[in-house]
Amino acid sequence: MPRPDHINDLEDLRMQLSAEHTHFTKTLTFCGGTGCQASGSLSVIDAVKDVLSKEGLDKRVLVRVTGCHGFCEQGPIMVLEPGNIFYCHLTPDDAHDIVIKTVSKGEVIERLLYTDPVSGTKVGTEAEIPFYRAQDRQLLSQNRLIDPCSIESYIVLGGYRSLTKALTEMPPVAIIEEIKASGLRGRGGGGFPTGRKWADCWAAPGDEKYVICNADEGDPGAYMDRCLLEGNPHLVFEGMMIGALAIGARQGYVYVRKEYPLAVKHARVAVQQARELGLLGEHILGSTFSFDIEIARGGGAFVCGESTALMASLEGKVGEPRPKDVHTVVDGLWHKPTTLNNVETWANVPSIIMNGASWFASKGTKGSKGTKILALTGRVKNTGLVEVAMGTPLRTVVFDIGGGADNGRAVKAVQTGGPSGGCLPVDKFDLPIDFEALAEAGSMVGSGGMVVMDEGTCMVDVAKYFLAFLQDESCGKCVPCRLGIDRMLEIISDITEGHGRPEQITLLEDLAETVGETSLCALGKSARNPVLSTLRYFRDEYEAHINQKRCPAGVCKAMVEYAIDPEKCNGCGVCRRACPHGAISGKKKQVHVIDPETCRKCGICQSECKFEAVVIK
């Protein structure tokens, strides 16, 4: 491949590369993201490639292994173009049928089609799947067209065109103005206006400046950053290059957590390929702009997603936050002006430069523009990555895209924004996904985690879970976070274990406010959200735990008692044999009994009983 030495050469290269691919009449797109790999997509891909070469089709059919499509639950998945045929839950045994029937003859294999869990019908094409249909996939849709390990596939689709536009047509001030006008806000959790951050960094004194991409995504269940960096690394790099051009940086860092090996690998491959093509390094595309990117691996501390802790970690120090009385845009990495943005924020930049600020600002609400990727998990029928325009009501995400509760129970709440976010009840589901609206309701957009909970979830237990997570991940530097979260957890544990006292609710509120107001970094500042939001909307559950010593959802072990329904028990003895504590007694074919003194409430008997005779009192 010729190295483009001038900005115009990139267009020539693009034309040349697209001409090379014309002999492929069909494209089989397989998801090779972490989720699908875990479900065994690599062996399916190998099997399909084998059959294709045996049939002599490998010159006409392109097998493209892409990053995550977002519908991980259905993996391994495959899309055949033309025809937009979508197959899911593939196994290597299906390879023969896929090639012989679908690829050669155009027959659709019924058993591999996706079944909509809401209506129970088979869906023929990808475009018709309700999960995808209700979304607005600006960033995620590119994932399925791009092989993350090939810079060519990114260039063919118009990659690095925004960079050339910025290089030729836009001075730094114009780039910053464009980002400002677009209304893009930080996607990592803070929601700070990106344009303002860039402008401050541009104006900060100093010749040496840095850009950093924060890919230290640590929220339980969230993986939008992984998906982007793994599936489309050049898009993120292009955003960083435009940012570096705007603020005047020559060096960029991608800080990615080490638990994302595939993202690290793809990012490293992408850096190498970009360097070979002269898109990174000295005098990019023959211009005066020089920029390089280094991939740094994080050690897996949640707190290192906080900007100052991340910078400390990059510098080789202990990953602990420091006070931000002087912002990092002035005093950042190695005390130099630094612009740090989240993966998703950087990924939004190229399209804003290409299509203009007004295009981006046309989506969303007054204060929150563009689209947002959410990680939809929990008790919904469809889980996966969801991209919707800002301002979309929570209801649309949970019911239209997620398909509602997965087990026939009613949806009770949704937890947005990861461990630092809050829980919103069903009557708040008309709230739009908007930075201000969710913050006002006591939660936050955060990085975009969205956990749906049904009636079988105890909200006190949920708050306890998130507090335990935050306590575990707190760095321990400042008093309110270290001791405050510890005490909140102590109180909530008391409540779930049945030792709660009524005055502890007030204490909890008081303490949560103190932790939120006085903590050093955002980890502590947002640790109040899980407590305050559950107290605000589900206070009755706290009161039931404290006053009646009762857990309405039947989750808190100290407050439930297992018993056997004599009407349903037929004396099969399965529970008696399964009980590890020997708490169940009863003769063969006679009603069994649980001894409450010996019972440790592990719940094994309940899951073993085939007649639903074990009940929670």
Added chain:
Amino acid sequence: MQQFVTLTIDGAHVRAVKGASVLDVAIEFGICIPHLCHVPYLSDLGACRLCIVEHVHDGRSKITTSCTLLVQEGMVIRTNTEKIRKLRHNIAELLVAQAPNSRAIQDIAVLCGVKEVRYPFRNSDCVLCGRCVRVCTEIWKAQAIGFVGRGKERRVDFPFGVRPDFCKQCGSCVMLCPMTITPCEGPMKPGEEHLCGKCESQVSAAQTMPGACVWCELGKGFQCARYV
């Protein structure tokens, strides 16, 4: 040549050396801001969060620690609002519940108006103020002790738990440690920890002029920067 800035602390116009911290300036001018991890000749960590103040900027007030906040021209600071007093009280309560067995911590609790402790007492030996670590690192350049572990497991320790040769046992760490000052009635036995509160009369003079330093004896206990 020294440059000066003018700022407002609790309504008073104060002229301060550029580069100084708000806490140092306030203490110099006799405004009482309780503090624990701050030591005048050491770098500031912002760990104890007792020295929080309200920084009013663009009509919005932001709560931040005054030890890490540097003075700026035209800055408006409030050190003694109801909100700050309440938050400070809650932090002091957390501290005294964690480590009641120290006169310094008990004195801070009194100064911050803690009358009862709503948490079960623990009897911790260390509040992780980091005075010892910083004096060892910054004054003696020895780095013989440092923070080890994260979150609940965070503690001060020697490298790999063994006292290194370059620890000269100078004792600076012990001298600065707030936990080495035992309560007046002697160390509390496990299970008998309580809020002392016997020095409340020390703050009675301050009640008539809230926020002003009255040279109380409490400051000696927790090594208030005014006494250093």
